[in-house]
Amino acid sequence: MNITQIRNDFPIFTHNPELIFLDNASTTQKPQAVIDTLREYYENYNSNIHRGIYRIAEEATAAYESTRNKTASFIHAEDSRSIVFTRGTTESINLVAYSWGGKNLKAGDEILITEMEHHSNIIPWQLLCERSGAALKYIPITKDGKLDLSEPDKYFTDKTKLVCVIHQSNVFGTVNPVEEIVRLAHNCDAKVLVDGAQIAPHHAVDVTRLDCDFFAFSGHKMLGPTGVGALYAKPELLEEMDPFLGGGEMIRTVSMESSTWNDIPWKFEAGTPNIAQVIGLGAAIDYLSELGMENVSAIEKELHDYARVKLAEISGLKIYGDREDKGAVISFNVGNVHSHDLAHILDTFGIAIRAGHHCAQPIMQKLGVPATNRASFYLYNTKEEIDRLTEGIMKAVEMFEG
Numbered sequence: 001m002n003i004t005q006i007r008n009d010f011p012i013f014t015h016n017p018e019l020i021f022l023d024n025a026s027t028t029q030k031p032q033a034v035i036d037t038l039r040e041y042y043e044n045y046n047s048n049i050h051r052g053i054y055r056i057a058e059e060a061t062a063a064y065e066s067t068r069n070k071t072a073s074f075i076h077a078e079d080s081r082s083i084v085f086t087r088g089t090t091e092s093i094n095l096v097a098y099s100w101g102g103k104n105l106k107a108g109d110e111i112l113i114t115e116m117e118h119h120s121n122i123i124p125w126q127l128l129c130e131r132s133g134a135a136l137k138y139i140p141i142t143k144d145g146k147l148d149l150s151e152p153d154k155y156f157t158d159k160t161k162l163v164c165v166i167h168q169s170n171v172f173g174t175v176n177p178v179e180e181i182v183r184l185a186h187n188c189d190a191k192v193l194v195d196g197a198q199i200a201p202h203h204a205v206d207v208t209r210l211d212c213d214f215f216a217f218s219g220h221k222m223l224g225p226t227g228v229g230a231l232y233a234k235p236e237l238l239e240e241m242d243p244f245l246g247g248g249e250m251i252r253t254v255s256m257e258s259s260t261w262n263d264i265p266w267k268f269e270a271g272t273p274n275i276a277q278v279i280g281l282g283a284a285i286d287y288l289s290e291l292g293m294e295n296v297s298a299i300e301k302e303l304h305d306y307a308r309v310k311l312a313e314i315s316g317l318k319i320y321g322d323r324e325d326k327g328a329v330i331s332f333n334v335g336n337v338h339s340h341d342l343a344h345i346l347d348t349f350g351i352a353i354r355a356g357h358h359c360a361q362p363i364m365q366k367l368g369v370p371a372t373n374r375a376s377f378y379l380y381n382t383k384e385e386i387d388r389l390t391e392g393i394m395k396a397v398e399m400f401e402g
């Protein structure tokens, strides 16, 4: 893979030659192809979808629906009706909590999640438990950033109705054994929701092989625009679920007394959707598919291997959940330097990393720290940038510790 050629596809690096962007778990930069796709929609065929009886509306509808097919192929879903466009992972999870959870959970039932979850995969379940009377249970994590699945019978019981798990941790980069979790959950007749926000951009995903019931992800973390993401759900589940939001598009008939619903997946896409962003997501999927997800994973593995070696040269630096076989996300603290101070100093060198709790406060509680620094890599990063990060951290420590 020619990284220089890849970087040339991303105008932000031409406009900001000093920028070293290492906050890719938060959001990713956009290739010219995605930016052009958004512009072309607005300049050439901007119109609403599924309702206009004229040429440009039909063009927009075709482009929007073709992204549904691309999204289904990208995650190996067999049926494009299983793809619902949402604003992103957060909305996808909330959709399941309301539409599936509202109908299927009651007092005495249990939802099983893990201590590794992002707040987006905790709060919707806490709210659902308040509404339904169900109880929330947590699979614990070990201090080295893995799920502790040593006593599955303690957690997977006949009360378990839904299991929600993060596929790749946004804090540690740990890739969880989702296939095993699906098997344990299905053995007790529970459904499984996978938070795929951090896996879909970095590794090939096959929801059919995983056999998960729901899979949520965001476009902006995989080169696409903000404001768009998707929920994969097994079609038979979508069929039986109640609508999430009510409004135009999601209905078949409306009378003053009652209404009937559109076919899936449109039953879950009320109102005018983020048309441009969905079409832009299609361009992002094309870009990643052309590179090949196995190549994307390989680039990231090389960067991760290199970064682990380089960061280990810094005295007093502690990596949380450090291991070779995980995603290219490194959370760390160094000496007594507060993570926000370190991120601030690195910013003065042009280096963007994230500092804080990463919307995963239960992990911070488990680690016994208020916050960490986090460097996360993507296909356009280079080893030179990792060298600059290492030098930057060393300088910052010197400034603090005199």
Ligand code: C6P
Residues within 6 Å of the ligand: 025, 026, 027, 087, 088, 089, 090, 091, 118, 120, 121, 166, 168, 169, 170, 195, 197, 198, 218, 354, 358, 359
């Ligand atoms: N994590 C991070 O810096 P949205 O905001 O809906 O696109 O994605 C939410 C979300 C859900 N699950 C996981 C595993 C995530 O990592 C995120 C977003 C960002 O780690 C922002 S907090």
